[in-house]
Amino acid sequence: MNKTLKLSFIALLAGLCIMTQSYGEEQPPCKIGIVDIKKVVANSSEAKSIQTEQKKKIDELTRFIEKARLSVDKEKDPKKQKELEEKFTKELNEKRTAIDSEYTKKLSLAEQDIRNIIETTAKDKGYSMAVSYTHLRAHETGAY
Numbered sequence: 001m002n003k004t005l006k007l008s009f010i011a012l013l014a015g016l017c018i019m020t021q022s023y024g025e026e027q028p029p030c031k032i033g034i035v036d037i038k039k040v041v042a043n044s045s046e047a048k049s050i051q052t053e054q055k056k057k058i059d060e061l062t063r064f065i066e067k068a069r070l071s072v073d074k075e076k077d078p079k080k081q082k083e084l085e086e087k088f089t090k091e092l093n094e095k096r097t098a099i100d101s102e103y104t105k106k107l108s109l110a111e112q113d114i115r116n117i118i119e120t121t122a123k124d125k126g127y128s129m130a131v132s133y134t135h136l137r138a139h140e141t142g143a144y
Contacts, residue, residue, distance in 0.1 A: 033130040
């Protein structure tokens with residue numbers, strides 16, 4: 001079944017290439033480039049910079065947790081301890097949500113920039129289209 005899906009998808013791509021060519025005109029053959037976008041993104045300097053920045057923020061969050069634990073442990077009154085725990089937990093969750101949101105947004109923008117570069121490069125090198133390896137695997141495994 002996986003082979004059938006993969007072949008069907010490749011046939012669909014080839015059909016699209018044929019349909020985009022004008023009838024009666026001599027056209028160069030349809031070239032399809034397959035790119036592992038996840039690998040390209042992971043190896044890009046922009047993504048590495050974003051990941052380094054993310055690690056620093058996670059380290060800051062770890063220091064925040066350590067300081068919060070010390071503050072809670074210093075407090076002797078159980079009621080005040082509970083209030084501090086709730087305050088720090090709320091603050092931690094807000095910080096973590098903000099960090100995760102910013103990271104996801106920056107990585108998504110970097111990935112889109114890379115996709116645009118891949119598309120432009122593919123066209124410049126005579127490819128009719130560039131297809132994500134991950135996209136092909138999704139069709140092959142039925143995970144689309």
